[in-house]
Amino acid sequence: MLCASRRLVTATPRLVRNASTGSKDHYKVVVVGAGSGGLSVANQIYHRFKAAGTSLNKDDIAILDAAPDHYYQPGWTLVGAGLKPKTDFRRPLESLIPSHLTLIPENVATFTPSSNSVTTSTGRSVNYDTLVVAAGLQINWDNIQGLSKALADPTSGVSSIYAYETCDKVWDDIEGLRSGNAVFTQPAGVIKCAGAPQKIMWMAWDRFQKTGRSDNINVSFYTGMPSMFAVKKYSDALNELRLQRGIDGFFEHNLVSVDSGNHKATFKKPDGSTVDVDYTTLHVAPQMGPMKFIKDSPIADSVGWVAVDQGTLQHTNPEYKNIFAIGDCSSLPTSKTAAAITAQAPVLTENLFSFVNTGEVSAKARYDGYTSCPLLTAYGELMLAEFTYGGVPKETFGQFVDQAKSRRFFYHLKKDLFPAAYWNYMLKGKWFGSKGLIRPKY
Incomplete structure (x- = not known):
């Protein structure tokens, strides 16, 4: 039930206090990336081997990442809405690496799967x-x-909740606006947490209402997508909410340029024509795609994602059966969120454990595409979208309530529970999404 997290800042390597800093040239398990996926799955792998009585040594699992800090990105929406300071959502990476993991504070540059190696x-x-x-x-x-x-x-x-450096600027722009056009955008194509571009829009709209500014501010949503959301149940509910609140919606309008001097945004439509829009405040969700060092590697699919089986998370090339991928960098056809990682990590862990011991993945551990998008719709309101492959709802509380309706209880999950679960459990490999602290059995 968490949206994806990733560090945007890199720096020169530095030593860590809690973890050992790797100097070996060979490890049993190498994890590329110390984001929410990397830290979560590295810890789960360690715990899984330990539970089986075949513990890995403290220097058997290495994580490669040169980032000095780790960020909880779902919190940036809360920052943009004025609910939390952004410092609540940044911690030194070194403080999150336990002693049983080895940190190599370098970034991977190339993959050579034929020799089971990476080069930094x-x-x-x-x-x-x-x-x-x-x-x-x-x-x-x-x-x-x-x-x-x-x-x-x-x-x-102009601001964006998609960077630590600018998420507080979002709040400054929302709070400083007294009249004019507040424009919110979403690009066509894959982005992480596809509901986030409209979350901040709903919060801004509600803030304008609560502070008596709504009569002087026009709120509009320009999205490169054909609908409000990829899952029809939630899309229909969100579009109805948009109409009720008088927010203009422009679909299949993709932002291509910003003229900040003249406060104009240019959008391209499917027929190739462009539309210039005057804005007073512009919130931008930028375009995203695969990392270049993966895209240029032999482990990538035709688009640039790591090519893995959508059920097992194992590489689809039979020559690379000892390679797995998780989270945003993978080819898994589901929304890229941290909630997806909570469901993917135990599946990957079980399949990697089975592969190490038998040469084959588990016969039962399969990922069904579960992900979640906690959609803030106002202060004190949240719509909890949960679904699997194909946009099929798979709701934790669906037998009790309609999750397409916003509720205060869901709001406090997003604002209070999820950040605590992330720092205290998920990154330590002890949080399993909708199953909480109970590791799935396969």
Whole structure:
């Protein structure tokens, strides 16, 4: 029930206090990336072997990541809505690595699966018995002309909850707006947490209502997608909410450029024509895609994601059976959220454990595409969307309530429970999404 998390800032390597810093050139398990997927699955793998009485040594699992900090990205919407300071959602990566994991504070540059090795950006070669890729995705800020310049300008009225550096600017722009056009955008194609672009819109709309500014502010939603949401049940409910609240909706309108000097945003329609829109405040969800170092590697599919079986999370190339992937970097055809990771991690763990011991994945551990998007719709209101492959609802509370209706209880899950569960349990490999603290049995 959490949206995806990934660090956007990288820096030069530094030593850590809690974890051992790897100096070996060979590990039993190598995990690429220390985001929500990497930390969660690395810990689950360690716990799974320990529970089976075949414990891995403290230097058998290595995580490669040069980022100095780890971010809880779902919290950035709360920052943009003025509910939390952004410092609540950043912690030093070193503080999150337990002693039974080894951190190699370097980024992977290339994969050589034929020799079971990766090469880091410094040229170091690291060999593995099994590899887990959890590298996240790439945010392509520069794909929208003028966006980076606008985000760096405190007077531009342009902001985004998709970066730690700018999520507090969202709140400043919302709170500072007294009249004019508040425009919210979503790109066509794959992004992480596809509901997030409208979450902040709903919160802004409600803030304008509560502070008596709504009569002077026009709120509009420009999305490159054909509907409000990919799952019909929730899309219909969200569109009805949009109509009730008088928010203009423009579908299949993809943002291509921002002219911050003239406060104009340009959108492209399916027929190739463009539309210029005047804005006072513009919230942008940027375009996203696969990481270049994965896209250029032999483990990628034709698009650039790590090619894995949608049920087992094992690589689809039979020559790379010792490679698995999780989260945003994978080819799994589901929404890219941290909630998806909570369902993927135990499946990957069980299949990796079985592969190490038998040479084959488990006969039972299969991922059904479960993911979740907690859709903030107002202060004190949230619609909890949960679904599997094919957009089929799979709701935790569905037998008790209609989850397409916003509720205060769901709101407090997002605001209070999920952040605590993330820091205290998920990253430690002890949180299993809708099953809570109970690891699924296969």
